[in-house]
Amino acid sequence: MIRYIIRRLLVAVLLLAIISLVTFGIFFLLPKLAGQSTDDLAARYLGREVTPEGLAGVKAKLGLDDSFLVRYWHFIEGIFVGTDYKFGTSVTHCPAPCMGFSYRTNEPVFDLLLDRAPITFSIAIGAAVLWLLAGVTIGVVSALRRGSAFDRGAMSMALAGVSLPMFFTGLVSIFLFCRQFKILPTPRYEAFLGNPATWAQNLILPWVTLAFLYAAMYARLTRAGMLETMGEDYIRTARAKGLPERDVIVRHGLRSALTPIITIFGLDIGLLLGGAVITETTFSFAGLGQLMLQGITRSDLPVALGVTMATGLFVIVANLVVDILYAVADPRVRLA
Amino acid sequence: MKLLEVRDLRVAFPTADGVVRAVRGVSFSVEAGRTLGIVGESGSGKSVSTQTLMGLTPGAQVSGEAWFDGQDLLAMPERQMRRVRGAQIGMIFQDPLSSLHPHYKVGWQIVEMIREHEPDTGKAAARKRAVEMLGLVGIPQPDRRVDDYPHQFSGGMRQRAMIAMALALHPKLIIADEPTTALDATVQMQILDLMRRLQREFDTALIMITHDLGVIADMADDVLVMYGGREAEVAGRRTLYYRPHHPYTVGLLESVPSAPGVGGRLKPIPGQPPSLINLPSGCVFHPRCEYVMERCRVDEPPLREVVATEPAPGEEPAGALPGGDLPRVDLRRDGTHRSACWLPHTAVGLDAGVAAARRAASEAADAGAGAAEDADGAEPEGGER
Numbered sequence: 001m002i003r004y005i006i007r008r009l010l011v012a013v014l015l016l017a018i019i020s021l022v023t024f025g026i027f028f029l030l031p032k033l034a035g036q037s038t039d040d041l042a043a044r045y046l047g048r049e050v051t052p053e054g055l056a057g058v059k060a061k062l063g064l065d066d067s068f069l070v071r072y073w074h075f076i077e078g079i080f081v082g083t084d085y086k087f088g089t090s091v092t093h094c095p096a097p098c099m100g101f102s103y104r105t106n107e108p109v110f111d112l113l114l115d116r117a118p119i120t121f122s123i124a125i126g127a128a129v130l131w132l133l134a135g136v137t138i139g140v141v142s143a144l145r146r147g148s149a150f151d152r153g154a155m156s157m158a159l160a161g162v163s164l165p166m167f168f169t170g171l172v173s174i175f176l177f178c179r180q181f182k183i184l185p186t187p188r189y190e191a192f193l194g195n196p197a198t199w200a201q202n203l204i205l206p207w208v209t210l211a212f213l214y215a216a217m218y219a220r221l222t223r224a225g226m227l228e229t230m231g232e233d234y235i236r237t238a239r240a241k242g243l244p245e246r247d248v249i250v251r252h253g254l255r256s257a258l259t260p261i262i263t264i265f266g267l268d269i270g271l272l273l274g275g276a277v278i279t280e281t282t283f284s285f286a287g288l289g290q291l292m293l294q295g296i297t298r299s300d301l302p303v304a305l306g307v308t309m310a311t312g313l314f315v316i317v318a319n320l321v322v323d324i325l326y327a328v329a330d331p332r333v334r335l336a
Numbered sequence: 337m338k339l340l341e342v343r344d345l346r347v348a349f350p351t352a353d354g355v356v357r358a359v360r361g362v363s364f365s366v367e368a369g370r371t372l373g374i375v376g377e378s379g380s381g382k383s384v385s386t387q388t389l390m391g392l393t394p395g396a397q398v399s400g401e402a403w404f405d406g407q408d409l410l411a412m413p414e415r416q417m418r419r420v421r422g423a424q425i426g427m428i429f430q431d432p433l434s435s436l437h438p439h440y441k442v443g444w445q446i447v448e449m450i451r452e453h454e455p456d457t458g459k460a461a462a463r464k465r466a467v468e469m470l471g472l473v474g475i476p477q478p479d480r481r482v483d484d485y486p487h488q489f490s491g492g493m494r495q496r497a498m499i500a501m502a503l504a505l506h507p508k509l510i511i512a513d514e515p516t517t518a519l520d521a522t523v524q525m526q527i528l529d530l531m532r533r534l535q536r537e538f539d540t541a542l543i544m545i546t547h548d549l550g551v552i553a554d555m556a557d558d559v560l561v562m563y564g565g566r567e568a569e570v571a572g573r574r575t576l577y578y579r580p581h582h583p584y585t586v587g588l589l590e591s592v593p594s595a596p597g598v599g600g601r602l603k604p605i606p607g608q609p610p611s612l613i614n615l616p617s618g619c620v621f622h623p624r625c626e627y628v629m630e631r632c633r634v635d636e637p638p639l640r641e642v643v644a645t646e647p648a649p650g651e652e653p654a655g656a657l658p659g660g661d662l663p664r665v666d667l668r669r670d671g672t673h674r675s676a677c678w679l680p681h682t683a684v685g686l687d688a689g690v691a692a693a694r695r696a697a698s699e700a701a702d703a704g705a706g707a708a709e710d711a712d713g714a715e716p717e718g719g720e721r
Contacts, residue, residue: 233434239392240429241449241501242422251448255439330439331485 001327008323012316019312020305024072027301038064044299045103061085075100075305099309100302104294109306112291117310119189120287122199123206124276124314128269131211131218136261138215139222140254146227154219161216166275170209170282177205187283210279214268221264225257232256259330266322270315338403339541340389340509341365345400345410347381347388347565354613358384360565361400366509371535371542373556373573375549375588379609381565382545386511390425391417405508423453426502430514432494436486443467443482446501453505469500473530492523496530503534509541516551528554549592553577558672561585564610564620567639571673579684581642581675583625583694589686619678627698631678642673642681 031041042058043050058064062085063071077083078098085092085101094101099109138158142151178186187206192199229235230253238252239245277289288307295303347359359381366372374382387393389402389409402409409420421427429435437445446466451457457465463482470478473496486494495515502510512531516524528551535542544555552559552573559576561569561584569582580586587605607624610616616623622632675681678701683694 233429233431234437236387236392237427237429237435237498238437240390240421240427241452242418242420243448243452244418247452252437256437259439331441332438332487 004327005324008320012320015316016309016313019316020076020309021072023305023308023312024075025068027305028068028071031299041299099306102295102303103300104298104303109302112303113288113306113310116286116288116291118192119285120273120276120280120289121314122189122192122203123210123279123285123287124272126200126203126207127210127214127276127279128265128272130207131215132261132265134211135215135218136222136254136258138219140226140249140257142219142223143226143230144249151223155223158216158219161212162220164213166209166213166278167282169212170205170279173205173209174283187285189285189287206279206283206285209282210272210275213275214272218261218264221261222257225260226253229253229256255329259326262322262326262329266319266326269318269322273311273314337368338365339368339405340543341401341403342385342389343401343403345385345388345402346398347384347393348397349393349395350397351613355397356612357615358396358565358612359388362560362562362565362567364560364567364570366541366543368508368541369535369539370557371544371555373552373559374543374545374562375547375552375559376562376568377547377609379564379612380562381612382562383513385562386513386543386545390421390427390511419453422449422507423505424507424509426505426507426510428495428498428502428510428512428515431518432491432498433486433518435498436494438486441483441485442489442497443470446470446497446504449501450504465504466500469504470497473497473500473503473534474526475500491519492526495519495523495527499527499531499534503538503540506538507540509543510535511543511545513545514547515544517546517548524551531555549588561588564615565612566620567674567676568621569673569675569677570639571642571675575673579642579673580686581673581679581681581684582621582677583627583679584621585675586686587624619676621677627679627694629678629698629701631701635678637676637678639674639676640681642675642684 038059039055041064042055042062045058045062046054063074066074074083078094078096078100080096082096082098083094085094092101094108097110099113101108102112138154142154145151174186177184184205185202187202187204190198190202230249234256235248235252238248243252273288277287277292279285280287280289288311291303292307292311294300295305295307342365343363345359345362346357349356349358362381362385364372364374374385376382384393384396388396388398389404391409391412391414398410400410404420405424407416407420409417412420436442440448443463443466446469447459447462450462450465451459454462467478467482470482475481475493475496481489481493486497489497495518499515502512510531515531516527519527531542532555534540542555544551546552556573559569559571559573560567561576561582563584568584569576569580571579576585577589580589584605587603590603591605593602605624610620610623618634619625619632619637622628625632679694680697683690683697
């Protein structure tokens with residue numbers, strides 16, 4: 001088990017390295033493919049006052065004329081030990097972990113990420129917990145009461161959940177709960193550390209909106225899985241052992257039905273961030289999604305790169321956790 | 337003293353296509369320490385009967401009685417039934433891989449059962465008993481294998497583990513549902529040996545469900561042959577092998593490979609088992625029977641006593657008896673041999689002469705059918721004797 005985890009960790013580090021390399025490569029190549037010289041890029045950085053000295057200074061500071069590998073090395077070095085940016089005579093030291101400065105606002109990218117990431121991850125993780133709990137519970141009850149009013153109702157809701165886009169359910173829920181019935185405040189992000197209660201209160205609607213879509217899918221998956229496992233021979237064995245029905249369902253039935261759910265959850269984590277970005281936009285939260293969008297539309301390489309690395313890290317870590325959970329859940333996986 | 341006595345068990349499943357009448361009035365009993373073999377094709381109702389006794393057939397319409405140790409299993413509330421399952425009646429199933437939970441350690445699955453029925457047992461004590469049981473069923477290094485998962489066991493070891501689980505609480509009755517069907521032939525013999533040894537050791541009653549007459553020959557004291565949800569024939573083991581009466585039993589015996597006295601080719605029973613939704617009229621076996629008479633198509637034969645004859649001197653036993661060196665038939669005229677067939681009750685056995693006698697009897701019955709149709713009761717055996 002420990003060896004399995006170590007192996008997975010090594011793979012995760014390798015993956016992160018590849019992600020950074022590929023993303024860096026894309027942003028290095030794109031301007032070249034668009035036919036822009038390094039002068040053009042530097043000019044855009046300078047803004048109105050373009051002088052040859054200024055251009056040279058910017059190019060030197062950002063290393064625009066350096067080769068790909070040198071620039072990539074500079075980037076990696078910044079993350080681990082920090083790096084210096086020289087502009088003319090002035091030197092800006094960027095302590096580790098340094099991911100560069102925004103070309104637009106000159107803010108350190110790492111601080112930007114620290115500022116924005118909690119918003120997106122709060123939405124994503126909260127929604128994931130909610131959808132797993134709701135989806136699995138509804139799925140199990142539906143499977144055990146197949147054909148009942150609950151089952152049919154839940155599966156109709158599930159169909160609605162899968163079909164309705166988040167920006168629709170999100171806006172409808174704001175309209176209903178915040179405007180019509182005034183049960184909830186209009187969502188606005190509050191830091192978790194400030195006041196967890198208001199944090200959660202503000203996040204309820206984004207969570208429900210995002211979770212609705214996935215909970216619907218997971219309810220259907222769990223229902224199908226439970227229907228299948230409850231017909232397995234080992235369920236009959238569990239009953240023949242004289243176990244109470246509750247143990248048969250949870251310990252023997254659900255345990256098996258959960259294994260594929262975990263796998264699919266691992267795959268959905270990537271989508272989850274995408275969903276969180278749409279959700280934060282729907283609710284006007286300034287999260288990673290907004291930052292990413294700005295970074296890309298304004299050719300702000302360090303910001304776009306930083307957001308990509310942060311989301312990549314999140315997906316990899318989440319997958320690592322899921323894989324370990326999976327190995328715990330299904331002993332047969334550990335041999336592979 | 338009968339440990340389990342089942343009377344007129346009927347099980348039906350309502351489905352979208354109609355009511356599946358899986359079991360239609362079966363009675364049988366098992367005494368402590370003895371073995372009842374239940375034989376039949378798939379769909380004959382053999383597994384459904386026993387699983388219904390344990391309350392493992394959800395959605396079934398059940399009637400009848402099943403007296404186990406002074407209590408009617410079929411009338412028992414679920415809470416009480418749970419205490420019977422596992423603790424007083426153990427079950428062994430056909431496919432040990434799919435019958436053990438793939439995500440739990442083998443030992444844990446045994447411990448779970450022990451602690452369910454004996455909540456006072458500590459984890460360590462229950463585990464110790466699981467190790468003991470695994471050792472008892474012949475699993476090497478049981479103290480280490482107790483922490484293995486089912487997929488780390490071989491097929492035979494998995495079935496040994498299932499047996500260990502079934503026996504862990506020393507139940508009075510074990511129901512083994514095709515316990516060797518999924519195993520290699522060599523492993524089959526080991527498992528049967530093991531079950532016989534443990535049965536003696538624990539003085540457990542055993543119901544052995546199988547379609548393999550070789551297994552029955554090895555294990556059973558009494559045999560119940562089921563067809564289409566009913567008894568076809570009931571007899572002591574030897575009687576059944578030497579003096580089968582029901583053409584279905586005869587067909588089963590003749591279709592066993594390696595049966596001595598049956599030449600080079602196997603003789604299959606033609607046709608398929610009946611649909612349990614649209615059962616044939618009369619005797620359910622009549623569409624496949626080579627001795628079918630007019631009467632068989634109309635009347636369902638009741639289970640009646642067979643009065644067997646003495647075996648001819650030097651007669652070779654037919655059927656799947658291994659070795660052929662068993663003692664001669666122990667002829668009991670105590671009503672233990674019963675068969676649900678209209679053929680004369682003297683027509684028992686497997687040799688060519690009996691086959692001819694059967695054929696003659698069925699033809700004679702059809703020839704006289706017009707006159708003797710209403711003369712029910714003792715005919716046609718009255719004329720033959």
